[in-house]
Amino acid sequence: MNLAFKEIKKNKVRFLILGSIIFLVSLLTFIISGLANGLSQDNASLIKDLPEGQLYMNEDAEEAYTLSKINSSLQEELLTDYKDATALSIQMGILNDHKGKQQSVVFVTSTESKNFKDVKDGEIILDQSMKEKGIEIGDTLTNPQFSGEFTVKGFVDQTKFSHAAVAFINIENYKEIYRVNEMQLVFVPKDNSPQEISGLRSFSKQEFLKTIPSYNAEQMTLNMIVWFLVVTSGMLFAIFFYMMNVQKIGLFGILKAIGLKTSRLFTMMWTQMIFITTTSLALSIAISQGFNLITPEGMPFNLSIETTLSLSVVFLVIAFIGTTIASLQIRKVEPLQAIQQGEI
Amino acid sequence: MSLFTLNEVKKTFNNGQIKEEILKGVNLFLREGEVTALVGSSGSGKSTLLTIAAGLQSASDGEVLFEGKNLSQMDEESIRKIRATDFGFIFQFAHLVPFLTVEEQLLLMLDVSESKLKKHEQMSVVERILQLVGMEHRKNAYPSSLSGGEKQRVAIARAIIHKPKVLFADEPTASLDSKRSKDVMALIREITKNLKITTLFVTHDEEMLSYADHIIKMSDGLIVQHS
Numbered sequence: 200m201n202l203a204f205k206e207i208k209k210n211k212v213r214f215l216i217l218g219s220i221i222f223l224v225s226l227l228t229f230i231i232s233g234l235a236n237g238l239s240q241d242n243a244s245l246i247k248d249l250p251e252g253q254l255y256m257n258e259d260a261e262e263a264y265t266l267s268k269i270n271s272s273l274q275e276e277l278l279t280d281y282k283d284a285t286a287l288s289i290q291m292g293i294l295n296d297h298k299g300k301q302q303s304v305v306f307v308t309s310t311e312s313k314n315f316k317d318v319k320d321g322e323i324i325l326d327q328s329m330k331e332k333g334i335e336i337g338d339t340l341t342n343p344q345f346s347g348e349f350t351v352k353g354f355v356d357q358t359k360f361s362h363a364a365v366a367f368i369n370i371e372n373y374k375e376i377y378r379v380n381e382m383q384l385v386f387v388p389k390d391n392s393p394q395e396i397s398g399l400r401s402f403s404k405q406e407f408l409k410t411i412p413s414y415n416a417e418q419m420t421l422n423m424i425v426w427f428l429v430v431t432s433g434m435l436f437a438i439f440f441y442m443m444n445v446q447k448i449g450l451f452g453i454l455k456a457i458g459l460k461t462s463r464l465f466t467m468m469w470t471q472m473i474f475i476t477t478t479s480l481a482l483s484i485a486i487s488q489g490f491n492l493i494t495p496e497g498m499p500f501n502l503s504i505e506t507t508l509s510l511s512v513v514f515l516v517i518a519f520i521g522t523t524i525a526s527l528q529i530r531k532v533e534p535l536q537a538i539q540q541g542e543i
Numbered sequence: 544m545s546l547f548t549l550n551e552v553k554k555t556f557n558n559g560q561i562k563e564e565i566l567k568g569v570n571l572f573l574r575e576g577e578v579t580a581l582v583g584s585s586g587s588g589k590s591t592l593l594t595i596a597a598g599l600q601s602a603s604d605g606e607v608l609f610e611g612k613n614l615s616q617m618d619e620e621s622i623r624k625i626r627a628t629d630f631g632f633i634f635q636f637a638h639l640v641p642f643l644t645v646e647e648q649l650l651l652m653l654d655v656s657e658s659k660l661k662k663h664e665q666m667s668v669v670e671r672i673l674q675l676v677g678m679e680h681r682k683n684a685y686p687s688s689l690s691g692g693e694k695q696r697v698a699i700a701r702a703i704i705h706k707p708k709v710l711f712a713d714e715p716t717a718s719l720d721s722k723r724s725k726d727v728m729a730l731i732r733e734i735t736k737n738l739k740i741t742t743l744f745v746t747h748d749e750e751m752l753s754y755a756d757h758i759i760k761m762s763d764g765l766i767v768q769h770s
C-alpha cells in the first residue's frame with residue numbers, strides 16, 4: 200500500500216499549498232536568474248560568446264583595455280606564432296543615420312579572424328538591436344571623424360558590449376576614426392595560448408570582464424540576489440517539509456506501534472517530498488522557459504535550460520535535507536509517546 | 544509452558560533527580576485463549592505493565608517471556624516483528640490513520656504483518672472482519688466521519704485482523720458511554736474467544752469485569768490479588 204500517495208490524495212489542499220509555494224519561489228528565482236544572465240549578455244556578449252582563451256593587453260595599461268596599445272611588431276609575431284590569434288580593438292563611438300539621428304555604438308575591429316566579423320573598407324555589420332532603431336541593410340551611416348560613409352552589410356545576433364550595440368568595421372576605417380595604429384588587445388584561443396608574453400598581461404575571458412567596471416558591479420549585485428533567493432527559498436522549503444513531518448509525529452508513533460518499519464516511514468516522506476518538489480519545479484521550469492521565448496526583443500532576459508536545471512537540483516537537494524532532518528526526529532519517536540498523547 | 548509470562552518485572556523512571564520504581568517485581572502469566580482483566584487504582588502501574596508486556600517499552604529488570612523468548616533481550620527489529628505479527632493493541636483512543644479509509648486501515652495491518660494472503664483473499668478477510676464488528680457499511684469512510692464507538696470498532700478490527708496470538712487493550716472503552724462500552728467489550732470477548740486470542744485488558748470500570756475469565760488486581764507496582 201502506498202501511504203505517501205494515499206496521504207496526498209486525502210490532504211490535497213495541504214500539499215497543493217506546499218507545491219504552490221515551491222512553484223512560486225522557484226519561478227521567482229528562475230526569472231531573476233534569467234534577468235541577471237540577460238543583463239550580463241547585454242553587457243558583454245561580445246566577449247562572453249568567444250571561445251575559451253586568453254586576452255592580452257599592455258602591462259602599462261593597468262587593466263584598462265582602452266589605454267592598451269600593443270606594439271605592431273609584437274602583434275605580428277603573436278599572430279604568426281599562434282594559430283587563430285586575433286588582434287582587436289573596442290571603442291565607444293557614434294553613428295549618424297541619413298536622418299541625422301545619432302546612435303551610440305561600440306566600434307569593434309579586428310585582424311582577419313573566424314571569431315569576429317571581417318568587414319571590407321566602408322562596410323559595417325551591426326548588432327540586430329539596431330534594426331529596431333530603424334536601420335536596414337543598405338543604409339548609409341556616417342561618423343564625424345570618418346571621411347567616408349559606412350554601408351550596412353548585415354546584422355549579427357546578440358553582440359553587445361557595455362549595454363551598447365556592437366558595430367564591426369574595417370581595421371583601416373577604425374584607425375582613421377581613432378587616429379591610432381596599434382590594436383588594444385590580442386585574443387588567443389585556449390588550446391595554444393601561452394602563459395607569459397613579456398610586456399603583456401594575460402586575462403581569461405572572466406578576468407577580462409571583471410576589468411569592465413560596470414559589468415563587475417552589476418553582476419555582483421544580481422548574483423547576490425540570485426543566491427540570496429536560492430538560500431532563503433531553500434531554507435523555506437526545508438522548514439516547510441520539516442514542519443509538515445514533525446506535525447505527524449503522533450501518527451508516525453502509531454504506525455510504529457502497529458509494527459511499520461522506520462524505513463517505510465522514511466520512504467513515505469521522501470516520496471512525498473520528491474513528488475511535490477519535482478512537479479512544482481517542472482511547472483516552473485516550463486513557465487520560465489515559456490517566458491524565455493516570449494520576452495520582448497529589448498528586454499534582457501536569458502535563461503538557459505542548464506541554469507534552470509542546476510538551480511532545480513540545488514532546490515531538490517535542500518528539500519531533501521529538510522526532509523531528512525525531520526526524519527531523524529521521527530526515528531527517535533517512541534511509539535508510546537504517541538499513544539500517551541491521546542487522540543490524533 | 545505458558546504463552547505469556549512476566550517474571551519479576553521492574554520498571555524505574557527517572558523523574559529529575561529522583562528515581563521512582565513504578566513496577567516493583569511483577570509476576571504474571573496469561574492463560575492461553577482466555578481473557579484477563581487488570582484492575583487497580585490510578586497510578587498503580589497498569590498501563591506501564593501493559594506496554595512493557597506489549598513490547599512498546601522495555602523493562603528495567605526481569606523477564607518478559609513470549610513463547611519462551613525473552614522480549615527484554617531482543618533487539619528493536621525482532622520486537623517490531625513480534626508486534627507486527629503476534630500482538631494486537633487497542634488503546635483508549637482508536638488512533639486510526641487519518642488519511643486511510645476503514646478498509647485501508649485493515650489492509651495496511653495485513654500488509655504490516657506480512658500476510659501471505661493474495662489480494663482477493665485479503666479483501667474477503669477484511670470484509671469478514673468488518674461484518675464481525677458491524678462496520679461493513681462504512682468501509683469507505685475516513686476516520687474523521689466516524690463516531691467514537693465506530694472508530695473503536697474499527698480499532699478492534701485492526702487489532703485482530705492479522706490473527707495475533709495476544710491482544711492487549713488499555714481501557715478500550717474509556718472514551719465510550721456505558722451502553723457502547725458494553726457492546727464493545729462484548730464484541731472483544733466474542734471475537735477473541737472465537738479466534739482463540741489470549742487477551743489482557745486494563746479497565747477502571749467494575750461492569751467490564753464480567754467479560755473477563757480472570758481478574759488481576761494491582762496496587763502500588765505489585766500484583767496483590769489473582770482470581
Ligand SMILES: Nc1ncnc2c1ncn2[C@@H]1O[C@H](COP(=O)(O)OP(=O)(O)OP(=O)(O)O)[C@@H](O)[C@H]1O
Pocket residue numbers: 556557558565583584585586587588589590591592
Ligand atoms: N514515562 C514516564 N516517565 C515518568 N513517570 C512515568 C512514566 N510513565 C508513567 N509514569 C508514572 O508511573 C506511574 C504509573 O503510571 P501508569 O500509567 O502505569 O498508571 P495506571 O495504573 O495506568 O494509571 P491510570 O489508571 O490512571 O491509567 C504514574 O505515577 C506515572 O506518573
Ligand SMILES: [Mg+2]
Pocket residue numbers: 589590591
Ligand atoms: Mg493507564
